[in-house]
Amino acid sequence: MKRALKIYLEKPELAGVLLLIVLMAFFEVRSHGVFLSLQNIRGVLGLLPEVGAVTIGFAMLMICGEFDLSVGSVFAIMPMSIALMLIAGIPFWPAFAVGIAMCAVIGFLNALITLRFDIPSFITTLGMLFVVRSLTIVMSGGFPPLLATDKVPMALFTGFVGGGLFRASFIWFVALVVLASAIMSITNFGNWIRATGGFIEAARSMGIPVVRVKFSCFMICSILAGLAGTVQVFRLQSPFPNLGESLELQAIAGSVIGGVALTGGVGTVFGAVIGALLIRVIDNGLVLSRIDANWFKFAIGALTVFAVVGNSWLRRTARRIKVEV
Amino acid sequence: MSLPAPIISIRGLHKWYSGVHALNGIDLDIESGQSIGLVGDNGAGKSTLIKVLSGVELPDGGEIRVEGRPVAIRSPKSAMRLGIETVYQYNSLVPNMSVARNLFIGREPLRFSVGGIGVMNQRKMREDSAQAIADVDLHLRSPDTLIAELSGGQRQGVAIARAMYFKSKVLILDEPTNHLSVRETSKVLGFVRGLATQDVTTILISHNLHHVFISCERVVAMARGKVVLDKKVTETSIDEIVDAI
Numbered sequence: 001m002k003r004a005l006k007i008y009l010e011k012p013e014l015a016g017v018l019l020l021i022v023l024m025a026f027f028e029v030r031s032h033g034v035f036l037s038l039q040n041i042r043g044v045l046g047l048l049p050e051v052g053a054v055t056i057g058f059a060m061l062m063i064c065g066e067f068d069l070s071v072g073s074v075f076a077i078m079p080m081s082i083a084l085m086l087i088a089g090i091p092f093w094p095a096f097a098v099g100i101a102m103c104a105v106i107g108f109l110n111a112l113i114t115l116r117f118d119i120p121s122f123i124t125t126l127g128m129l130f131v132v133r134s135l136t137i138v139m140s141g142g143f144p145p146l147l148a149t150d151k152v153p154m155a156l157f158t159g160f161v162g163g164g165l166f167r168a169s170f171i172w173f174v175a176l177v178v179l180a181s182a183i184m185s186i187t188n189f190g191n192w193i194r195a196t197g198g199f200i201e202a203a204r205s206m207g208i209p210v211v212r213v214k215f216s217c218f219m220i221c222s223i224l225a226g227l228a229g230t231v232q233v234f235r236l237q238s239p240f241p242n243l244g245e246s247l248e249l250q251a252i253a254g255s256v257i258g259g260v261a262l263t264g265g266v267g268t269v270f271g272a273v274i275g276a277l278l279i280r281v282i283d284n285g286l287v288l289s290r291i292d293a294n295w296f297k298f299a300i301g302a303l304t305v306f307a308v309v310g311n312s313w314l315r316r317t318a319r320r321i322k323v324e325v
Numbered sequence: 326m327s328l329p330a331p332i333i334s335i336r337g338l339h340k341w342y343s344g345v346h347a348l349n350g351i352d353l354d355i356e357s358g359q360s361i362g363l364v365g366d367n368g369a370g371k372s373t374l375i376k377v378l379s380g381v382e383l384p385d386g387g388e389i390r391v392e393g394r395p396v397a398i399r400s401p402k403s404a405m406r407l408g409i410e411t412v413y414q415y416n417s418l419v420p421n422m423s424v425a426r427n428l429f430i431g432r433e434p435l436r437f438s439v440g441g442i443g444v445m446n447q448r449k450m451r452e453d454s455a456q457a458i459a460d461v462d463l464h465l466r467s468p469d470t471l472i473a474e475l476s477g478g479q480r481q482g483v484a485i486a487r488a489m490y491f492k493s494k495v496l497i498l499d500e501p502t503n504h505l506s507v508r509e510t511s512k513v514l515g516f517v518r519g520l521a522t523q524d525v526t527t528i529l530i531s532h533n534l535h536h537v538f539i540s541c542e543r544v545v546a547m548a549r550g551k552v553v554l555d556k557k558v559t560e561t562s563i564d565e566i567v568d569a570i
Contacts, residue, residue, distance in 0.1 A: 010471075028356040155516065188433035191422075195430055205417045206431040207402035242433045315445045319474065 006321040011257025012269030012311040020278055027285030031218040034288050042165055044284050046306030049173035050232045053251060055258075056180050057224030058251040059272035063184070064217040065197030065224055068110060069125040071225040073132035075244030078103055078226030079233035080136050086148040099230065100223055106132060108224030111215040122220075129248065141240040147237050158235045169231045176224075181269040193217060198265025253300055254279055257307040278303070330393030332494060332526050333378070333385030333409075338387035340373050340550075347373040349550035351387070355495070360520070360527045362387060362452040362558070365570050367545035371530055374547070375499050378528075379403035379411040403429075408494035412484040414503040418472045424470035428454040428487045457490035458483065461516055478509030485516050495526045514540050534563045546570050 027035040034040055061068050078099040086094035112127055114121040158167045184190040193303050194204040196210045204210050225244075230245030233239045260267030282299050288294075331354040337566055340348040347370050357359060365371045376391070378381040380401045391407050395488050398404045402412070411417075418427045429450050435443035463476075463482035472480060481501050490562040498517060502510040517540050518525050529538050538546055538558050546554035546569045554561070554569040 027462065147517040187442060188435060188438075188445050191426055191433055191445065193431065194422060194426075195419045198421045199417075201415065202419050203430070205379075205401050205411070207405060207411065208431045255482065267418065311530050 001207050006318050008152070010315065010318045012307075012314060013268055015048040015310065015314060016040065016258050016271060016274040016278060016307075020044050020281065021275060023278070023281055023285065027281065027289055029140045031285070034126045035285060038165065040288065041285065043171050043196035045165070046235065046282050048277060048280050049167075049169040050228045050235075051225045051247070051254065051280065052173055052273055053228040053231075054072060054251045055276040056176060056245060056269055057221035058117045058248075058268055059255040059260045059269060060193065061186065061221040061256055062260050062262065063264060063267045064214055064218065065119040065212060066111075066114065066199065067109075067125060068121065068225075069105065070110065070128035070132055070219065070222045071221065071247045072247035073129050074106055074222050074225040075135045075229030075232070075247055076101055076239075076241060077106075077132050077139075077229075079230045079239045079243070080140055080145075080241060082230060083147050083233070083239040084139060086151050087145055091152065092151050096230075099226060099293065103222045103226030104219050107219035108215065111218035111292065114218075115211055115214060132244075136239045139240070142241065144238050144240045147233065147239055149237055150235060154234060157231055167235070169235070172231075177269060177273055181304040184269050188287050189213075189216075194265055196264075201300075234310050250276075250279060250300070253304045256304055259311055261311075275307075329357065332392055334390040334393070336388045336390075337391070338374070338377065339385045339422055340370075340377060341385055342373075346550050348377070348384070348387075349551075351552060353545065353552060353555075355526060355528070357494070358521075358524050360517075361531065361540035362544045363530045363547065364532075364534060364537055364544060364566060365527055369547040369570060370388045370501070370550040371547050372454070373550075375411065375497055377529060378404065378409060378495075379497055380409075382503055391476060405432075405491065405493075408492065409492035409497065410454065410488035410489060410491060411497040411499060412481065412501055414500035414560070418480055418484060420473035421471060423469045424458065424475075425450045425454040426481055427472055427483060427489060428457060428468075435565045440535070453490065454486075457486040461487070461489060461518060463516075466487065469478055469501045476509060478512045481505075482516055483511045485513075485520070489520070489523070489525070492504055493525065495518060495528065497528045497530070499530045500532065502531070502533070510536075534566055538563065 023118045024035065030236045054075060057069060058068060074277045081102060082099045085098065086092065106128065109122065110125050113119070114124045152214055158169055160166070160169060161168055184193065185207055192203065192213045193209055200210055229244055232243065253270045254275035255267065256262065256275065257278055258267070258271030258273070260272055279300060282303070286296055286299065326565055333355040335351055335353040338348050338351040338423065351374060357547055363371050377384045380398045383399065390567060396407060413548050419430065434446040434449050436446050451468045458468070461482055463479060463486060465479070472483065475483065490514065502513050505513065511549065514536060517527060517529060529537060529541055541558060543560060544554070544556060544558050544566060546566050547554055548570045555559065
């Protein structure tokens with residue numbers, strides 16, 4: 001019994017699940033049954049893959065011990081460049097591949113600058129946030145270009161499947177969650193990511209290629225951000241140059257609420273997804289409960305601080321529960 | 326008839342750190358199965374020597390032979406491949422990971438893999454780590470326990486179990502009893518003495534001469550990047566070593 005309690009307390013994502021259920025029940029009552037209606041669930045699930053994918057990449061990088069503030073800008077630059085390439089007459093798939101490659105290069109540069117000059121990734125990626133945003137706006141000329149929707153295989157990205165409850169992006173997202181969770185929990189690469197973020201000296205002295213691990217995580221994070229932005233633009237059908245502004249803050253909040261530690265080495269993909277879902281639920285629930293939507297940021301801010309305080313309290317309490325080791 | 330080659334033979338080893346001559350022509354032969362205490366004041370060069378042997382630093386000159394063959398130890402991995410394992414004072418375990426995962430860190434057994442990345446055989450990891458820990462006489466309830474929950478002495482026990490599991494021929498222990506309580510210290514020294522019965526060559530680095538005298542058969546003292554004394558513990562005394570360093 002004590003052992004079970006201890007295991008529970010050591011898994012902050014379970015606390016997130018509990019909070020999620022409580023909030024959903026609360027909003028269901030406050031909105032007089034609208035919150036859990038098919039129509040509304042569809043809306044929440046339509047948005048989740050976009051923020052969720054960014055949060056997953058962000059969480060993996062954070063577990064690895066690094067940080068990426070440029071995700072919001074990368075979120076905008078990939079769809080923007082795809083839209084411009086389509087206008088220039090390039091077919092969709094080559095344009096899509098170039099977009100992904102561009103994100104990979106941004107992630108590579110984030111890693112290269114951070115590791116080569118041994119500076120905090122907070123600074124490198126803060127710089128990248130401005131640089132990439134500026135590039136996006138310059139590329140677009142300040143106005144959203146038209147998205148050549150006839151060239152995009154929409155059904156593959158945002159078309160409705162399964163009787164109209166999900167978009168295709170949701171299926172991709174579920175696959176991503178499963179894949180990323182598997183990488184983190186059952187592969188040696190996941191072990192290396194956790195070890196690199198948990199205690200880099202130990203990882204290095206045991207022969208883990210810590211530099212390559214960090215490069216991979218930076219690049220995964222950027223690619224997922226770009227893909228998420230692309231899906232959002234395909235859904236909205238308009239590549240706004242200011243898309244994804246302050247998204248990095250939601251990615252941090254989602255990861256942290258889901259139990260990923262800022263210091264690295266701690267956290268799970270599932271937790272990050274729960275964190276992202278909590279944010280979506282609060283956003284949506286506030287609107288449905290006819291609470292002034294300007295309280296959204298207040299709620300997210302309070303929840304973030306509460307989650308970190310709560311998680312560290314849980315961890316301390318779990319450690320105090322003495323079971324024989 | 327010739328004697329078997331020493332397990333480690335060092336000739337004329339040099340290392341400079343931006344103007345400091347950290348290793349100034351080290352000559353040292355270590356016979357297989359010996360337990361050696363490496364002592365010296367801060368900055369004497371003992372940590373540098375260990376870093377070179379464990380692949381963390383590259384030497385600037387000199388030769389290292391392992392079992393008679395000249396070798397280049399370029400990385401921690403290449404040292405491990407030669408059978409040289411190191412237990413550091415900060416014990417090179419990741420606190421937020423389980424005992425089983427720490428034991429196999431960087432050397433995870435895989436069910437299948439593509440380009441070195443693959444799915445871990447977690448069952449083997451748990452079973453073998455439980456066995457490895459029991460083999461060094463450390464008693465933990467479960468290999469799923471997080472390192473953060475263990476005491477300092479237990480952690481060093483896990484680090485030693487890891488080295489033993491991977492069949493190290495030479496085990497370097499870099500100040501393994503730093504920051505440990507008296508009871509924990511005697512436990513770790515117990516692990517070290519246990520290694521001698523298993524034919525493992527051990528190099529114990531310590532500030533504490535008393536620990537060296539009770540756990541080692543030979544003592545090597547360093548000062549200013551050189552070996553200044555090299556005797557069996559039965560043929561020297563703490564006073565003589567203190568005078569030398």
